[in-house]
Amino acid sequence: MSLDIVSQKPLDRLAAALAADLALVGSMIRDRMASEHAPRIPQVTAHLIEAGGKRLRPMLTLAAARLCGYAGPFHIHLAATVEFIHTATLLHDDVVDESARRRGRPTANLLWDNKSSVLVGDYLFSRSFQLMVETGSLRVMDILANASATIAEGEVLQLTAAQDLATTEAVYLQVVRGKTAALFSAATEVGGVIAGAPEDQVRALHTYGDALGVAFQIVDDLLDYGGSSEVIGKNTGDDFRERKLTLPVIKAVALSSPEERAFWVRVIEKGDQQMGDLEQAMAIMARHGAMAQARADAMTYAAQARAALSVLPDAPLRAMLEDLADFVVSRIN
């Protein structure tokens, strides 16, 4: 618990530094999720948006814009855009994954139905496009439209890669870039673009968001085999039960003996899972150092993220973004 308070600090400091902007983002989100004719839309959206999400992605946009000296109004639109895209993907993810819990609460598809989750997700996607059009920046729209396509492509790839023991680390990285890093890197990049930052800074912000996103997702996948459900708001072993090929599993499969491989074929490819299999999977991963290797990969990405920021102005917000990269991997240390 005390460890948790310490490790929350980088996010809290960022939220404090961006408090005024975040309040405007919150107002804009509430304003734009309203629907005169279909009250179910704000109900479903509010369930998710007000569930205590950390607003990490909007903070990335706000911090990038402010760090690059932006003084206009449109970083608020872009932060709200990014949160709407994120919320829409969560709604659709929970339908695709048939999830029952998200952030420690019942999912929207459970409280209402899959139909509402699909359609309200579509509505939020459309709303996000309206918001980005209002900025009048074609480049921003291009970045966010590309990110949306990468996200959807990554999700489909994850669907077809699931249960396939031949999944490589390269495919895993493509899935991770789609499901997580594409929106992180778009969030930071558009902050720099709207501020009119020099090209090298815009590129650095993209690199930072991308590496941070990959580190974040590797950690998330590690926690699925280690964290308690209290800490991460989902159940340990979800990915195992859904037969997802995440990084520690891929690393362990690559080093497995024939007997161990037969185990993976049974539980992942055939989906024949029994009591004790999760513990057995974790024992195999431990035997081959798969968790430790995945942890080392996450730390490498976090270090890349931190290093990318060196071309940006040496300001308190830069230090907070650097600390954020460390914080993301501190969850597994």
Add this chain to the structure above:
Amino acid sequence: MSLDIVSQKPLDRLAAALAADLALVGSMIRDRMASEHAPRIPQVTAHLIEAGGKRLRPMLTLAAARLCGYAGPFHIHLAATVEFIHTATLLHDDVVDESARRRGRPTANLLWDNKSSVLVGDYLFSRSFQLMVETGSLRVMDILANASATIAEGEVLQLTAAQDLATTEAVYLQVVRGKTAALFSAATEVGGVIAGAPEDQVRALHTYGDALGVAFQIVDDLLDYGGSSEVIGKNTGDDFRERKLTLPVIKAVALSSPEERAFWVRVIEKGDQQMGDLEQAMAIMARHGAMAQARADAMTYAAQARAALSVLPDAPLRAMLEDLADFVVSRIN
């Protein structure tokens, strides 16, 4: 059969007049639905796009642009955009409606799964945004982003209005504008905008698309109580089984006796449907002239669509669009 050949003529003439453009749209669609990493995306998309759809919406965009004298390349992007948005909504609709047939073939959610339909729909939405960004026209993006939001809002409204006998004709029209007319009117309007047409012509194109879309949907809803499954590629009585409040039902409910009302409460609100109930529903609608009234409404909208075109150049394409308005309602005459 011979009637069907006659009534197809306006669409065939439009397709012939726009043949070169339509070929380019087809190439662009095939090009942009590709995915290097996730082959399931073009598989699912091709199943739907190559299923013999009439390409009505892209033809509206092409015809509007050409009628307004456009000679640039971007009407092709916009026609492909409109078809991608349409295809994405079909994929999500079939998940929401749990449909098994579309255009006389098994639906994608049946052939693959709901997950693929949700995610490939998201991918096509993103692709449509990329295409419209390439036109560089903020106004076009604004129109299409607004149309997307109206579509999603209409779908949610339809979800919450289903099974509710208190649904009014005004709510029905909002649903219809969302599910059909919003994309028709955006399709024609962006054709005029990309051509740089005068404001009165752009407004007229919007009005034409809107009225055409409403007429089209009323006719579709009427055919659900009248056409054979051969003609429309879906089963008669689908809306009845899904307890949807479409225009002929709303009109019949409003004029129903207490006994008839009890019937509607049982079959629509309680969903307790038995053999012979569809025929009973059609008998009540016939008794109150509900089908005839709905047919008259459709013809009024078609006439509005035709009339709106009077401010546009008096060219063969205009005559074809006028004939199209008549054709849309000819399906019920």
